[in-house]
Amino acid sequence: MTVVRVEEKVLNENQRIALDLRRRFEEHNILCLNFISAPGSGKTTLLESTLAVFPPGEKIAVLTGDLQTENDARRLMRYSFPVQQIVTGGVCHLDGKMIDRALQPWPLENIDVLFIENVGNLVCPSSYDLGEEAKIVLLSVTEGEDKPLKYPSIFHKAALLILTKIDLLPYVPFDIEAAKANARQVNPDIEILEVSCSTGKGMDEWRAWLAERRAKRQGAVSAPRGGAEKRN
């Protein structure tokens, strides 16, 4: 019983910080997306392909979490947008406090889109709100189509499921329609995209999703407040 109580207290503390982060993201008109998946599903590769086509000067920033190593930050820094590695030192998820601390050196007015790449873990990160506008869950076709049923929490909370590595479909026993049906069983409203960063298939649809969310975020904040549009 003690454990449960303390866990609740930690989550509540996190919730308080996440609310504050969300308020600041809204105030600065930032689209914040929290990418969650198992290790090796392709979060870093998707972010590489995403950053590669943004024109220099776009206000994009990336926070990337891992238990150890700065490998992912090194990969993502090549695209000349600000990137920061959060090394959790063994902790199995990112939490609000880590995001808050990492953002301190960055003026928020210089960010339009903040990508957060969570620790590779399909379980624990789903319990920690980071103030993001949406969670995005990645599932690679080399895993298994029943993952949404086995790890329902993240599929339930995610706005978007990206099925990755679809170029490998001919070589693996993965029933993509069953995977989609399982995801929709857990979350009827989940949006679904299929991408391959190797062949580029589906990347246009992913970029369109992102552009739409970005436009909505800017519209959502500016409209009700009577035209406080963000300068680019």
Place this chain on the structure above:
Amino acid sequence: MTVVRVEEKVLNENQRIALDLRRRFEEHNILCLNFISAPGSGKTTLLESTLAVFPPGEKIAVLTGDLQTENDARRLMRYSFPVQQIVTGGVCHLDGKMIDRALQPWPLENIDVLFIENVGNLVCPSSYDLGEEAKIVLLSVTEGEDKPLKYPSIFHKAALLILTKIDLLPYVPFDIEAAKANARQVNPDIEILEVSCSTGKGMDEWRAWLAERRAKRQGAVSAPRGGAEKRN
């Protein structure tokens, strides 16, 4: 600080149960192996291929953990050995208490080899001793060769690394020698096998590893105790 203290207390409680499990496994001459990997690395498929070639009547038993669903147990039950699903209901790892409870209906004298398939998670299960003789970590070639550096705890604690899905090597950018070097950097004593359950490649070596461990377990217990050999 409170959180850390409670976590330590939980781990110590788990340690106490794990010691008791280990004592019982030794007393009954049981080889217990704890399989850990990310979701979708192929634990269930490896166990299916492993069970498929054991002669009926062998004293094999399987415990398989998941947050939700009994899918894995259903897959593994087809081989006519006793299988039990442990549904953790959202908990990100198996712990000693779950194993102890699951074993209650099974007379330990009917078990020679106990396979435990942990929850798909490369982080949290590594902190929970289940009384096993060895942890086995699986890494599929569709993940990334830097995983041992990013998730060092489990690679440090595992006796054996099984690189799975090697039939997919021609289609993925996975440097298998770098993966091995990274694993040995974290754990110089780790043994490494390469397998494909689709083609069967490497399965003989895996079965030989298992047979050797099994023989050692029976020898280790019977020799010092003066011939208390286990009946088959």
